[in-house]
Amino acid sequence: MFFLFDCDNFFVSCERIFRPDLKNRPVIVLSSNDGCVVSRSYEAKAIPIAMGAPYFKIEKVFRAAGGTALSSNFELYSDISRRLMSLLRQECGGIRIYSVDEAFASLPDDTDHFRFALHIRNRILKEIGIPVSIGIAPTKTLCKIASSLAKSKTFDKIEILTPGQSLQTVLKNFEVKDVWGVGRRIAPKLNFLGIFTALELSSAPLKMIRQTFGINLEKTAMELNGIPCQDATTEETARSITVSRSFEREISNIGQLEAIIAGFTDTACRRLRAQNAAAREIAVFLKTNRFKNPVGQSGGSFLIPLGGPCIHTGHFITAAKFGLRQIFTPGEAYKSAGVTLQAIEEISSLQSSLFEKSILPPKEQKLMQVFDNVNNRLGAHTVFFAAQTVSPQNFTRGSFRSPAYTTSWDALPVVH
DNA sequence: GTCTACATCTGTC
DNA sequence: CTAACGGACAGATGTAGAC
DSSP: OEEEEEETTHHHHHHHHHOGGGTTSOEEEEOGGGOBEEEEOHHHHTTTOOTTOBHHHHHHHHHHTTOEEEEOOHHHHHHHHHHHHHHHHHHHSSEEEEETTEEEEEOOTTSOHHHHHHHHHHHHHHHTOOOEEEEEESSHHHHHHHHHHHHTOSSSOEEEOOSSHHHHHHHHTSBGGGSTTOOTTHHHHHHHTTOOBHHHHHTSOHHHHHHHHOHHHHHHHHHHTTOOOOOOOSOOOOSOEEEEEEEEEEEOOHHHHHHHHHHHHHHHHHHHHHTTEEEEEEEEEEEOOTTTOSSSOOEEEEEEEEEEEEOOHHHHHHHHHHHHHHHOOTTOOEEEEEEEEEEEEEGGGOOOOTTSOOSSOHHHHHHHHHHHHHHHHHOTTSSOOTTOOOOGGGTOOOTTBOOOTTTOGGGSOOOO
């Protein structure tokens, strides 16, 4: 059986650990630039505040209801997430992290599933302070449904789904648009074909589903029938690493963009090395404001090969700047930009190719190791590349950010 | 025509 | 006073150019 551990209102729950005064009150967390609502307490959902709503549109009604809005504090959330995942790893063995607040695990049939789930739920609540819902089922797609049922419970928040009559009833009452893997484009098409519920999708002819929608939806349909198509509770290294931001104000200055791109490249490379991995490509992209000009969106992306696996921030910055110049149009005002590292491999499994130049020169490895060590020990930007002359604070907004409670001594509140 | 590389789209949290 | 709409990931798909 698969288990899905899914935190309730994760970002809001993280904030509440250090702000007990926010309990039982409407609280939301905003995306960067305080743009959109990305996490809502139950009280905020009840107002109602929609997921993804632009803050400026709901601010009035939210404040009138006595709500508290916070800027997102990813340093805090990822630290809480790390603790949570290591607890799960300790309890379940191998886990598959699906997002900051979600992980799958697989457990033998002879365990008492409910009892085990309850044990973990209580441990996380007590030791980390976050409420989690747990969905248990023979496939991951059914786990998703189980966990959404668990969330609507008021007590225990654990749901087990096993094939049989009761599962049929659950699927019959579950809208197909809410099934994992069915999004805003596929749902209407399914509806057009007379498929409105998860049960109808599970009993549709597999061949037709495959021909019309592709292999992924076929797998989804099979998983609804209890046939696992996605295995894997094993951890894997990332296939790609992206760092991107939208800016508070639009930017048309190439020099400024270069510095920002260099900064993105630096954080991407640090994440790359933290996984003991190397990348062979970096892609750069620019975007104009899609809300100002919904048609004729300009910008674009450019992919640059490094000529072999690479871990050296300097090489990536040089490549990224080159890529930026390929897509930059003078006079254009850009609203967001980013870089992504691709063709990633674990360093341990690197094979040297006859046609590639020297694989990871030892000097470079040593240099980056020292670079990372200094920054890890003495603080994030103790040493940095000269190309990177701006910090994110200079071009993004976050007016209501909470302190770095778990990662900085200075941020701890003084208790008298 | 078919293959390949690439940008873009789709879906998820 | 006005304007103000995320970020990260995987994987599929559409298409222009190469063969």
